Amino acid sequence: MEPIEQLLQYTLSGLSTGAIYALIGLGFAIIYNSTSIINFAQGEFVMLGGMLTLFFHVTLGLSLPLAVVLAIVVATAVGALFERLAISPLKDAEPIILVIITIGGSILIRGVAMLLWGKDTHALPMFSGNEPIILMGAAIMPQNIWIFGITLIIITANRIFFHHSISGKAMRACSFNRIASSLVGIDVKRMILFSFVISSAMGAAAGIIIAPLTMTSYDVGVMLGLKGFCAAIIGGMSTGMGTVAGGLLVGVLESLGAGLISSGYKDAIAFIILLIILLIRPQGLFGKGEAERV
Amino acid sequence: MKRELMKFLVFAAAILTAPMFLKGGYIVNVLVFVGIYTILAVALNLLLGLAGQISLGQAAFFGLGAYISGVLTATHAVNPWLAMVIAVIAVGVIAFVLGFPILKLKGHYLAMATLGMGIIVYIIFNETVDITGGPSGLPGIPNLSIGGIVFNTDMKNYYLVWSFVIVTILLSVNLSQSRIGRALRAIHDSEVAARILGVNVRLLKVQVFTISGIFSALAGSLYAHTVQFISPASFGFNVSIELLTMVIIGGLGSIYGSFLGAAILTLLPELFRTFQDYDIVVYGIVLIVMTMFMPGGLVRGVPLLARFLLAKLKSGLPSAKSV
Amino acid sequence: MLKIESITKIFGGLTALEDVSFSVAAGEITGIIGPNGAGKTTLFNIVTGIYHPTSGKVYYDGKDVTGFPPEKLARRGLVRTFQGIELFGQMTVLENVMVGLHTRSQSGIISSALKLPAHLREERHIRERAISWLEFAGIAELAHMKAANLPFGKGRLLEIARAMAVEPKIILLDEPAAGLNSRETSDLALLIERIKSSGVTVALVEHDMELVMGICSRVVVLNLGCKLAEGTARQIQEDENVITAYLGEG
Numbered sequence: 001m002e003p004i005e006q007l008l009q010y011t012l013s014g015l016s017t018g019a020i021y022a023l024i025g026l027g028f029a030i031i032y033n034s035t036s037i038i039n040f041a042q043g044e045f046v047m048l049g050g051m052l053t054l055f056f057h058v059t060l061g062l063s064l065p066l067a068v069v070l071a072i073v074v075a076t077a078v079g080a081l082f083e084r085l086a087i088s089p090l091k092d093a094e095p096i097i098l099v100i101i102t103i104g105g106s107i108l109i110r111g112v113a114m115l116l117w118g119k120d121t122h123a124l125p126m127f128s129g130n131e132p133i134i135l136m137g138a139a140i141m142p143q144n145i146w147i148f149g150i151t152l153i154i155i156t157a158n159r160i161f162f163h164h165s166i167s168g169k170a171m172r173a174c175s176f177n178r179i180a181s182s183l184v185g186i187d188v189k190r191m192i193l194f195s196f197v198i199s200s201a202m203g204a205a206a207g208i209i210i211a212p213l214t215m216t217s218y219d220v221g222v223m224l225g226l227k228g229f230c231a232a233i234i235g236g237m238s239t240g241m242g243t244v245a246g247g248l249l250v251g252v253l254e255s256l257g258a259g260l261i262s263s264g265y266k267d268a269i270a271f272i273i274l275l276i277i278l279l280i281r282p283q284g285l286f287g288k289g290e291a292e293r294v
Numbered sequence: 295m296k297r298e299l300m301k302f303l304v305f306a307a308a309i310l311t312a313p314m315f316l317k318g319g320y321i322v323n324v325l326v327f328v329g330i331y332t333i334l335a336v337a338l339n340l341l342l343g344l345a346g347q348i349s350l351g352q353a354a355f356f357g358l359g360a361y362i363s364g365v366l367t368a369t370h371a372v373n374p375w376l377a378m379v380i381a382v383i384a385v386g387v388i389a390f391v392l393g394f395p396i397l398k399l400k401g402h403y404l405a406m407a408t409l410g411m412g413i414i415v416y417i418i419f420n421e422t423v424d425i426t427g428g429p430s431g432l433p434g435i436p437n438l439s440i441g442g443i444v445f446n447t448d449m450k451n452y453y454l455v456w457s458f459v460i461v462t463i464l465l466s467v468n469l470s471q472s473r474i475g476r477a478l479r480a481i482h483d484s485e486v487a488a489r490i491l492g493v494n495v496r497l498l499k500v501q502v503f504t505i506s507g508i509f510s511a512l513a514g515s516l517y518a519h520t521v522q523f524i525s526p527a528s529f530g531f532n533v534s535i536e537l538l539t540m541v542i543i544g545g546l547g548s549i550y551g552s553f554l555g556a557a558i559l560t561l562l563p564e565l566f567r568t569f570q571d572y573d574i575v576v577y578g579i580v581l582i583v584m585t586m587f588m589p590g591g592l593v594r595g596v597p598l599l600a601r602f603l604l605a606k607l608k609s610g611l612p613s614a615k616s617v
Numbered sequence: 618m619l620k621i622e623s624i625t626k627i628f629g630g631l632t633a634l635e636d637v638s639f640s641v642a643a644g645e646i647t648g649i650i651g652p653n654g655a656g657k658t659t660l661f662n663i664v665t666g667i668y669h670p671t672s673g674k675v676y677y678d679g680k681d682v683t684g685f686p687p688e689k690l691a692r693r694g695l696v697r698t699f700q701g702i703e704l705f706g707q708m709t710v711l712e713n714v715m716v717g718l719h720t721r722s723q724s725g726i727i728s729s730a731l732k733l734p735a736h737l738r739e740e741r742h743i744r745e746r747a748i749s750w751l752e753f754a755g756i757a758e759l760a761h762m763k764a765a766n767l768p769f770g771k772g773r774l775l776e777i778a779r780a781m782a783v784e785p786k787i788i789l790l791d792e793p794a795a796g797l798n799s800r801e802t803s804d805l806a807l808l809i810e811r812i813k814s815s816g817v818t819v820a821l822v823e824h825d826m827e828l829v830m831g832i833c834s835r836v837v838v839l840n841l842g843c844k845l846a847e848g849t850a851r852q853i854q855e856d857e858n859v860i861t862a863y864l865g866e867g
Contacts, residue, residue, distance in 0.1 A: 037402075038406070096342075097589070099405050100542065100585050103350075103535065104578050107577050108575060109578070110578075111574030111575030111576075112575055264417075264421040265417060267417055268418070271410040272410075272414060274406065275414070278407045279398070279399075279407070282399065
């Protein structure tokens with residue numbers, strides 16, 4: 001392969017994983033904006049998406065589309081349950097407490113997944129076949145197209161929801177000013193629950209579309225979650241294009257780094273980026289003032 | 295002050311005489327690990343319980359201590375005690391230098407940054423195969439020895455490790471009750487108030503981070519020399535979480551509580567073999583439940599619970615009049 | 618002692634302070650008053666290093682200390698209290714004041730961890746000094762109570778005792794009378810007089826007019842971020858502009 005084609009290859013696959021990081025990052029941002037909490041368990045919903053789909057499709061023999069829908073529903077239910085049981089009672093506690101609770105939640109979900117499904121890695125079948133498509137000399141899997149497409153749909157749906165629906169605008173109001181929102185009659189508690197619901201659904205969807213490419217197991221959530229968090233940080237916790245750009249950036253840099261420098265350190269790249277951003281510009285590259293909200 | 299001294303002496307006496315009642319055997323081996331994890335838990339408690347700074351990357355310092363000691367002694371035949379000193383100093387310097395930028399962060403961001411740091415170090419352990427042996431580990435680490443005594447049995451290692459534990463606990467208890475300890479607790483309660491009283495918050499945070507790193511590296515070195523084989527798996531993200539759970543169980547800010555937490559979390563899997571697979575689930579539940587219902591940890595929660603139950607019992611007993 | 622020179626502070630689109638200048642004379646009690654939103658606490662935050670001014674300078678003891686961080690100012694003898702008291706809730710009343718003595722002691726990490734004799738001697742000294750500051754503020758009997766459990770009025774006194782333990786040259790009190798009943802306010806006035814008698818300069822931001830007019834020798838009036846007037850308590854009470862600002866036109 002020519003160097004240009006190689007570069008293109010890395011960039012394309014990087015954009016693909018970047019899209020996933022963007023979805024996960026948006027999940028972090030949505031919850032953070034409505035509650036000021038960083039949900040350490042976010043990555044586990046991504047894991048649940050893939051693992052549950054596997055369970056419904058392979059173990060129970062349901063058709064893939066049905067399995068996908070059920071997986072998202074169940075993952076969302078877990079997210080809602082987590083919010084009701086562990087987050088809501090403690091919303092006024094110090095940050096340390098909330099960090100520890102969400103870490104506990106993440107471990108718990110991971111542990112249960114391990115008990116139910118063991119430690120093996122599994123492959124989810126590709127949505128539409130294994131034949132790579134050649135685009136300008138670079139090979140791209142159909143699954144990548146699914147990823148781009150579905151991510152685009154979710155991001156657009158997100159934007160429409162937050163900007164053009166009453167509930168969405170209500171959630172944005174809560175994130176700007178909780179007290180004022182409750183004074184005008186917005187049920188803040190419900191909005192917080194809603195933000196968890198949306199984030200876990202998005203996380204699960206992200207987990208499902210990437211699973212055919214990268215395999216899934218009970219502990220994929222940790223890394224994916226952290227990388228998604230990295231995307232959100234670069235985007236300054238924006239629930240819009242800033243985080244999406246952050247995700248794509250991490251994905252591409254990671255892919256280029258793995259391809260051009262060393263594949264063993266692939267995971268380290270995202271975390272080095274995370275550390276650099278946190279230490280030099282914690283408000284993100286597309287900082288608060290500049291980022292638009294979806 | 296006298297009470298603290300009594301507590302310490304009772305603790306030290308119990309630790310030093312325990313093996314005589316246990317007559318050797320497997321339990322002594324487990325207790326060596328309890329000792330190592332106690333040092334790690336105390337190190338984390340100084341940072342988290344006392345100063346209120348979340349670190350999810352303690353395993354990195356633990357691992358660095360172990361690997362520096364291990365590589366220097368196994369590959370380069372350096373004297374183990376010298377290697378330990380080098381490891382501890384090296385990690386201290388690393389913690390000090392990293393501390394300045396990292397501790398500017400607070401709350402979630404600090405947690406994430408330390409988590410990221412921990413994972414990067416873990417990946418380095420795995421990838422620098424030529425030095426560390428990579429995922430297959432580093433074998434052949436020699437035991438420590440003083441004069442003619444080689445620490446190569448569980449019993450001898452017990453006394454070796456627990457001597458260090460006792461010293462670590464003594465230093466930590468002293469520190470937490472001193473002017474420095476007060477300043478750290480002040481930072482935990484209200485950083486801005488500490489600053490306007492003249493406390494050099496930035497420097498103090500880095501200093502406690504460094505101490506925490508030094509103790510963790512010490513534990514790592516001891517671990518390397520008692521187990522004689524190390525691999526990256528012992529220093530991953532999971533270990534940082536276990537340490538966090540130990541500190542929470544014992545009680546944030548309680549040095550002896552860290553011992554309790556370390557003991558419980560190390561002994562329980564041994565006592566209940568089937569526990570092995572459930573351990574992650576249990577850690578998760580414990581973290582959530584303890585944080586929600588017993589924020590002071592067992593050290594404060596159990597006496598409170600006992601008092602509560604006793605009061606319930608007394609009110610339940612028939613009084614002379616109601617007969 | 619303290620000179621504020623042309624301080625301007627702009628937050629985004631809001632001008633909190635505009636070209637404010639005045640002086641606080643050594644050994645006196647100076648009051649800073651003004652309607653809500655006048656910028657009084659912002660001014661305090663700038664003087665004590667919590668905010669940086671957009672422009673202007675702060676001179677303390679003759680030196681330019683603009684932008685110095687709080688801990689540096691504290692070591693030079695400039696301390697403050699907060700409107701919503703910032704106590705170390707999990708520590709006892711006595712321990713709170715002992716932290717105030719942090720800059721008056723040196724025991725480092727090694728000395729503390731090893732409990733060296735010098736450290737032990739210093740601890741005893743810190744404890745004694747702390748108790749005497751509690752007596753100064755009149756709350757010595759509460760020494761071993763957890764600070765978070767203190768009634769509000771006592772918490773205020775503790776915050777002042779703690780700040781005094783730094784042995785400052787000047788203490789800035791941010792609305793010390795807020796939330797106090799009249800009995801507590803008169804006790805507070807006596808405490809502030811005691812502080813002045815001990816040679817410490819006092820500057821206070823306040824809404825309680827009786828307190829201000831009662832103990833302040835000079836008063837500065839702020840309104841909407843600008844200095845409206847400056848003078849003795851009597852002069853301020855009779856100043857037309859001040860009366861208008863507080864009571865409105867007509």
